[in-house]
Amino acid sequence: MMGWTTAQLADLDLLASWMDAAVQRGAVAVLTGRNGDMDTIGSAVALASSHTNLMACGVHTGRLASRLVAQHHAPFRHLKAGHATWPSQLGGVIVVDAAAPDQTGVHLPDVPICVLDHHATDGWDLGPADCSLKWDVRSTTIMVAGYLLKHQPSALSKPVCEFLLAGLVTDTGRFRHANAQAFQVASNLIDAGDIDYAAFLEKLESEKLTSSDRGAILRGFQRAEMTEAGPWSVIRTSAGTLEGRVASSLNSLGCDAVVVVRHRHGETRMTGRAPRDSVLRGVHLGRVMEQVAERIGGNGGGHNGAAGWSGTNDPVEAESAFLNALAQLPLQVMHDDDD
Numbered sequence: 001m002m003g004w005t006t007a008q009l010a011d012l013d014l015l016a017s018w019m020d021a022a023v024q025r026g027a028v029a030v031l032t033g034r035n036g037d038m039d040t041i042g043s044a045v046a047l048a049s050s051h052t053n054l055m056a057c058g059v060h061t062g063r064l065a066s067r068l069v070a071q072h073h074a075p076f077r078h079l080k081a082g083h084a085t086w087p088s089q090l091g092g093v094i095v096v097d098a099a100a101p102d103q104t105g106v107h108l109p110d111v112p113i114c115v116l117d118h119h120a121t122d123g124w125d126l127g128p129a130d131c132s133l134k135w136d137v138r139s140t141t142i143m144v145a146g147y148l149l150k151h152q153p154s155a156l157s158k159p160v161c162e163f164l165l166a167g168l169v170t171d172t173g174r175f176r177h178a179n180a181q182a183f184q185v186a187s188n189l190i191d192a193g194d195i196d197y198a199a200f201l202e203k204l205e206s207e208k209l210t211s212s213d214r215g216a217i218l219r220g221f222q223r224a225e226m227t228e229a230g231p232w233s234v235i236r237t238s239a240g241t242l243e244g245r246v247a248s249s250l251n252s253l254g255c256d257a258v259v260v261v262r263h264r265h266g267e268t269r270m271t272g273r274a275p276r277d278s279v280l281r282g283v284h285l286g287r288v289m290e291q292v293a294e295r296i297g298g299n300g301g302g303h304n305g306a307a308g309w310s311g312t313n314d315p316v317e318a319e320s321a322f323l324n325a326l327a328q329l330p331l332q333v334m335h336d337d338d339d
C-alpha cells in the first residue's frame with residue numbers, strides 16, 4: 001500500500017490477528033473516548049462495520065458525530081458513564097482515540113484490550129494479551145482506514161468512508177494541520193467511497209448554532225484576558241459550553257497558547273489550543289495537561305497543539321496549575337515534531 005510505513009503495515013497485521021482472535025471469543029466492544037468527537041465516533045463506527053461481532057459504543061457522542069450517526073442509522077450503543085454493562089461473552093475491547101483508560105468514561109472489563117490512538121501522551125498500562133497501536137498520525141480514523149484498506153476493503157462502503165473522512169477533516173481542522181499521509185488517506189477514502197468532497201464538506205458544515213450557543217461563545221470572548229506564563233503569552237477565559245469553539249477562535253489571534261476553563265455540575269474542564277508556530281518553539285499542551293493532572297489530580301493529556309484536562313478541582317486552581325506548568329516549558333530554537 002502506498003504512503004504507509006513498514007512499521008505501520010506490520011502494526012496493521014498485528015491488529016488484524018488480535019481482532020481475528022477476539023471475535024472468535026465473542027462480542028467485541030469498540031469503545032470511544034468520552035469526548036465523543038468525530039474522530040473517535042467515526043473510528044468506532046467504521047471499524048465496527050467490518051465484522052458482525054463488533055459493536056461501536058461509548059458514553060457520549062458530540063454534536064456532529066450524533067448527526068452523522070443518525071443520518072446513516074449507524075449502530076452505536078450509548079453506555080452509562082462509570083458503570084457500563086457488557087455482554088457476558090465479551091471477547092475483548094478495542095478503545096479508539098483515548099490516551100488513557102479514564103478517558104473512556106467507563107470502568108473497563110477484565111478482557112483483552114486493544115488501543116488505537118494518536119495522542120502524544122499515553123496513560124495505558126497494557127499486558128501481554130493486549131494490543132496497542134500508537135501512531136504519530138493526524139487522526140485515529142487514519143489508523144482505521146489503514147486497517148480496512150489492507151485487511152477488509154469490502155467494508156469501505158460510502159457511509160464508512162464518510163465517517164472516516166469526517167474524523168480526518170475535523171481532527172486536522174479542515175486540513176490545516178494535515179500532512180502528506182492525511183492527504184493520501186483522504187484521497188483513498190474519497191476514491192473508495194465515491195465521495196463528492198465539496199458536497200460532503202457542505203453537509204458537514206451545515207450545522208447552525210442556536211442563539212444561546214452564540215451567546216455562550218460571545219460571553220467566552222468577553223471574559224477573555226491576556227496573561228503571561230514564563231516566556232509564553234496566553235489568552236485565558238471561561239465558557240459555559242462550546243469551549244472548543246471559543247478556544248479555536250481565540251487561537252487564531254496569535255498568542256502562544258489559549259486556555260478555556262469550564263465549570264459545571266462540580267466538574268472543571270480545561271481546553272487548551274496553541275498555534276503551530278508556538279508548538280515549533282516548544283509549547284506542548286498535551287504534556288502541560290498531563291503535568292496539571294500529576295500536580296492537582298484529574299485527567300489530562302492530548303496533542304502538542306490541542307489538549308484537555310478534567311477534574312473536580314476549583315477552576316482557579318486548575319487554571320493556575322496550567323499556567324505554572326506552561327511557564328516551565330523553555331523557549332526552544334530547535335524542535336522535534338512528535339505530535
Ligand SMILES: [Mn+2]
Pocket residue numbers: 039040097118138139140171
Ligand atoms: Mn483524534
